[in-house]
Amino acid sequence: MDIKVAIFEDNKLMREGYEAICNGTPGITCSAVFHDCMDIDHKMRKADPHVVLMDIEMPEMNGITATRILVKDWPEVKILIQTVFEDDDKIFDAICAGASGYILKSTSPARLVEAINEVYNGGSPMSPYIASRVLKLFQKFAPVIPGDEEEKFVLSSREKEILSLMVEGNNLHAIADKSFISYETVRTHVKRIYKKLHVASASEAVVKAIRQRLV
Amino acid sequence: MDIKVAIFEDNKLMREGYEAICNGTPGITCSAVFHDCMDIDHKMRKADPHVVLMDIEMPEMNGITATRILVKDWPEVKILIQTVFEDDDKIFDAICAGASGYILKSTSPARLVEAINEVYNGGSPMSPYIASRVLKLFQKFAPVIPGDEEEKFVLSSREKEILSLMVEGNNLHAIADKSFISYETVRTHVKRIYKKLHVASASEAVVKAIRQRLV
DNA sequence: TATTTTTTCACCCGATTGAGGTATGGAAAA
DNA sequence: TTTTCCATACCTCAATCGGGTGAAAAAATA
Numbered sequence: 001m002d003i004k005v006a007i008f009e010d011n012k013l014m015r016e017g018y019e020a021i022c023n024g025t026p027g028i029t030c031s032a033v034f035h036d037c038m039d040i041d042h043k044m045r046k047a048d049p050h051v052v053l054m055d056i057e058m059p060e061m062n063g064i065t066a067t068r069i070l071v072k073d074w075p076e077v078k079i080l081i082q083t084v085f086e087d088d089d090k091i092f093d094a095i096c097a098g099a100s101g102y103i104l105k106s107t108s109p110a111r112l113v114e115a116i117n118e119v120y121n122g123g124s125p126m127s128p129y130i131a132s133r134v135l136k137l138f139q140k141f142a143p144v145i146p147g148d149e150e151e152k153f154v155l156s157s158r159e160k161e162i163l164s165l166m167v168e169g170n171n172l173h174a175i176a177d178k179s180f181i182s183y184e185t186v187r188t189h190v191k192r193i194y195k196k197l198h199v200a201s202a203s204e205a206v207v208k209a210i211r212q213r214l215v
Numbered sequence: 216m217d218i219k220v221a222i223f224e225d226n227k228l229m230r231e232g233y234e235a236i237c238n239g240t241p242g243i244t245c246s247a248v249f250h251d252c253m254d255i256d257h258k259m260r261k262a263d264p265h266v267v268l269m270d271i272e273m274p275e276m277n278g279i280t281a282t283r284i285l286v287k288d289w290p291e292v293k294i295l296i297q298t299v300f301e302d303d304d305k306i307f308d309a310i311c312a313g314a315s316g317y318i319l320k321s322t323s324p325a326r327l328v329e330a331i332n333e334v335y336n337g338g339s340p341m342s343p344y345i346a347s348r349v350l351k352l353f354q355k356f357a358p359v360i361p362g363d364e365e366e367k368f369v370l371s372s373r374e375k376e377i378l379s380l381m382v383e384g385n386n387l388h389a390i391a392d393k394s395f396i397s398y399e400t401v402r403t404h405v406k407r408i409y410k411k412l413h414v415a416s417a418s419e420a421v422v423k424a425i426r427q428r429l430v
Numbered sequence: 431t432a433t434t435t436t437t438t439c440a441c442c443c444g445a446t447t448g449a450g451g452t453a454t455g456g457a458a459a460a
Numbered sequence: 461t462t463t464t465c466c467a468t469a470c471c472t473c474a475a476t477c478g479g480g481t482g483a484a485a486a487a488a489t490a
């Protein structure tokens with residue numbers, strides 16, 4: 001069956017262009033085109049797409065907000081962001097909103113078709129420039145300092161589990177309940193975790209857990 | 216002038232395959248092939264490449280460690296990681312090490328050539344699966360959740376300062392000393408921070424501080 | 431099989447923390 | 461000018477936490 005694509009794009013010319021590209025490609029059908037995201041719930045029900053081609057710059061509701069809504073309410077639908085902008089903030093927001101791909105409007109029709117197929121199959125097409133920005137942002141926010149090889153902490157699976165629960169904000173009693181073990185046992189595990197992590201408090205442990213991505 | 220590529224790959228067959236692909240492509244020249252990363256400094260000086268094709272799985276020194284060294288000592292050289300592995304840890308480490316691209320060994324020769332051109336021109340080629348893993352990891356580690364607008368925490372500068380000290384692992388007495396205020400005052404601030412952040416413990420506060428980028 | 435590691439539980443002690451309240455001076459905003 | 465917010469400081473009380481010791485199953489490993 002064809003991949004059903006819904007297009008959200010305020011510019012009439014581009015909207016029609018995308019529609020033509022989709023319908024002109026075997027295996028892809030444009031099930032609906034919209035010029036804004038008003039009443040998006042109703043629009044999505046009507047279009048029932050596999051892939052959404054989403055413009056960022058739109059009146060009333062921008063594509064990023066719309067993406068957030070779609071990710072929440074239609075988690076199976078893949079969202080392919082399309083924009084003229086290349087700035088980090090937009091890229092960052094779109095990705096955090098849960099977009100599956102991010103391509104520039106300068107992308108060729110052939111590449112657009114490729115991208116639609118890729119998102120549909122679980123991949124994440126990105127324009128080369130976007131991809132490099134994503135990696136840069138990733139390196140910037142990476143919670144680890146890659147140099148320190150010495151610090152490798154080996155926690156047992158139970159210890160990792162308990163550390164995770166600590167990061168989630170549980171106190172020791174709550175951890176005991178959720179793990180179905182006694183409070184004293186939790187305390188024993190926690191003490192061992194502290195020893196292994198070379199810390200002396202829950203706060204330090206969770207900070208280290210996050211920064212060293214132990215959880 | 217041709218793009219000069221240096222190949223680091225322990226498997227003889229693949230090594231020769233890559234070399235043939237590079238030299239068989241107009242605009243690309245393989246300036247050297249190596250079966251390990253020993254004495255990498257000398258090897259790099261000899262090869263003087265624009266792009267390094269780096270295998271992750273190698274004896275003596277793995278490709279990620281080598282990547283770290285290259286990024287530090289040859290910052291202009293683009294590194295294209297190539298591997299059979301798809302696991303998140305490897306991807307994560309390679310990107311943090313500073314790789315410019317990450318492709319699977321199952322990638323076609325045509326796509327490999329494309330990728331070499333893309334990294335050379337500042338892009339970041341990634342296999343679709345890798346790209347989607349990167350986005351997932353990105354979302355996981357994204358320091359802000361821009362969606363929840365309700366949750367914007369306005370801390371006074373003093374409160375932020377104290378929260379930072381908490382994140383650094385100081386206990387309340389240490390914070391008092393470092394801030395030149397009394398222990399009890401620190402406690403008052405901390406209580407207010409808890410209220411504002413809707414948390415009930417130091418651990419929760421530091422987790423929220425890190426995740427919401429408050430410090 | 432024997433040995434080590436992991437997981438489990440218990441008790442003690444002293445220090446720390448969290449929650450509640452009260453209060454004062456100053457700065458900023460209304 | 462009054463009010464609100466911020467920073468400062470102190471008090472009490474109960475609960476929790478960190479450190480230490482000890483020990484016994486269970487599981488993994490040699």
